[in-house]
Amino acid sequence: MQKISRREWLSGSTAIMGTATIAALTAPQKSLSAPKMIEMPEPDDHVVDILAMGGNENPYGPSDKAKQAILTAFHELSRYNFALPQELKVVVGGIHNISPDHIEIGAGSNEILRSVALIAAQNKQAVLAADPTFYSLYRHSQDHGSNTIFATVKEDMILSLDAMRRAMTNDVKVIYICNPDNPIPSIIGKNELREFCIEMSKRAIVIIDEAYAEFCENPDFGSMIDLVQDGHNNIIVTKTASKIYGLAGLRVGFAFAHPDLIKTIMLHKTSSSRMSGGVAMHAAIAAYKDSDYLDFMRKNTRASLKIAYDMFEEMNIPYIKSNTNFTLFDAGIATAEVGQRMLKHNIKVGRPFPPLKTWVRLSMVRTEQMPRFVEAYKKEFG
Numbered sequence: 001m002q003k004i005s006r007r008e009w010l011s012g013s014t015a016i017m018g019t020a021t022i023a024a025l026t027a028p029q030k031s032l033s034a035p036k037m038i039e040m041p042e043p044d045d046h047v048v049d050i051l052a053m054g055g056n057e058n059p060y061g062p063s064d065k066a067k068q069a070i071l072t073a074f075h076e077l078s079r080y081n082f083a084l085p086q087e088l089k090v091v092v093g094g095i096h097n098i099s100p101d102h103i104e105i106g107a108g109s110n111e112i113l114r115s116v117a118l119i120a121a122q123n124k125q126a127v128l129a130a131d132p133t134f135y136s137l138y139r140h141s142q143d144h145g146s147n148t149i150f151a152t153v154k155e156d157m158i159l160s161l162d163a164m165r166r167a168m169t170n171d172v173k174v175i176y177i178c179n180p181d182n183p184i185p186s187i188i189g190k191n192e193l194r195e196f197c198i199e200m201s202k203r204a205i206v207i208i209d210e211a212y213a214e215f216c217e218n219p220d221f222g223s224m225i226d227l228v229q230d231g232h233n234n235i236i237v238t239k240t241a242s243k244i245y246g247l248a249g250l251r252v253g254f255a256f257a258h259p260d261l262i263k264t265i266m267l268h269k270t271s272s273s274r275m276s277g278g279v280a281m282h283a284a285i286a287a288y289k290d291s292d293y294l295d296f297m298r299k300n301t302r303a304s305l306k307i308a309y310d311m312f313e314e315m316n317i318p319y320i321k322s323n324t325n326f327t328l329f330d331a332g333i334a335t336a337e338v339g340q341r342m343l344k345h346n347i348k349v350g351r352p353f354p355p356l357k358t359w360v361r362l363s364m365v366r367t368e369q370m371p372r373f374v375e376a377y378k379k380e381f382g
């Protein structure tokens with residue numbers, strides 16, 4: 001196993017990705033002059049061999065700059081660092097042209113979604129959501145005694161905002177919309193959604209989950225953060241470092257909202273963003289400054305999707321064009337059966353998304369790994 005010197009490591013002159021050895025300093029004071037090297041084990045072979053196509057994760061991991069930041073942050077493992085979350089808010093706020101007092105950091109955007117779920121549950125009020133959509137918010141509010149009102153997505157697989165309007169009741173405290181959506185990777189056009197947010201935020205908190213927005217190259221898509229900037233005080237937008245930035249394991253996500261609503265969200269969180277983990281903060285700051293990485297990810301995701309689409313076309317399989325890093329196709333047989341049969345090929349796919357019975361959500365893997373999926377799928381179902 002190759003070792004790198006501390007000087008090489010600190011200067012970044014050794015390629016981090018190419019080596020299986022990661023050096024780290026241990027006891028902070030003494031080890032500065034006499035570093036002790038920690039060898040990272042090689043990943044387990046069988047873990048590497050499995051194609052994870054069920055979890056919408058980033059198959060490339062974070063950018064090299066984020067990885068370098070993580071290594072450098074090893075120096076600070078024993079520290080609280082109250083300044084870093086604010087620094088991250090400034091960086092992310094700069095990207096979205098919004099001031100840090102309109103931003104709260106969560107342990108993933110999931111922590112924000114669950115906090116907003118508690119706002120609805122507090123007085124046993126309801127959540128309005130599409131069916132299907134990402135379940136985290138409404139399920140957490142159900143766990144706390146709140147009711148969910150669903151607007152069912154019809155066979156055309158497009159969420160109708162009019163159906164959401166019709167389903168609205170006076171009990172609803174929170175309206176959750178995921179855009180681009182999950183598991184259906186479609187979008188609601190920016191003008192239509194903007195109108196809906198302005199209208200409905202007079203009656204309830206409207207939360208727009210933009211976890212996959214950075215993948216979306218559809219000109220009809222638009223972030224709703226500008227509504228927050230414009231002073232609409234009952235709208236929340238969430239974003240995450242987990243998807244295109246590849247930092248799912250470090251748990252960093254964001255809420256963008258009017259400062260008063262940010263305070264309400266903070267009240268419902270159990271952790272304080274001032275105490276966010278330093279390694280995660282350093283990594284996210286570096287990741288959000290590295291816009292080249294987004295281009296790399298978009299290009300590769302596009303190429304992987306093309307391979308999936310070509311297979312669908314060739315096999316006459318109905319599918320939904322993606323605005324994200326995953327697609328959705330109709331296998332024509334039970335989703336669970338697809339999962340079981342693909343697992344024989346070490347490919348993990350086929351999470352259930354009721355009420356969809358035969359549709360399979362397929363997360364993209366590295367472009368060079370896609371032919372392995374195509375080959376296995378054709379062997380099983382061709």
Ligand SMILES: Cc1ncc(COP(=O)(O)O)c(C=O)c1O
Nearest residue numbers: 108109110134182211240242253
């Ligand atoms: C639509 C959507 N929102 C939010 C999340 C939560 O992500 P995280 O907590 O890692 O930010 C996910 C995770 O898969 C998701 O698909």
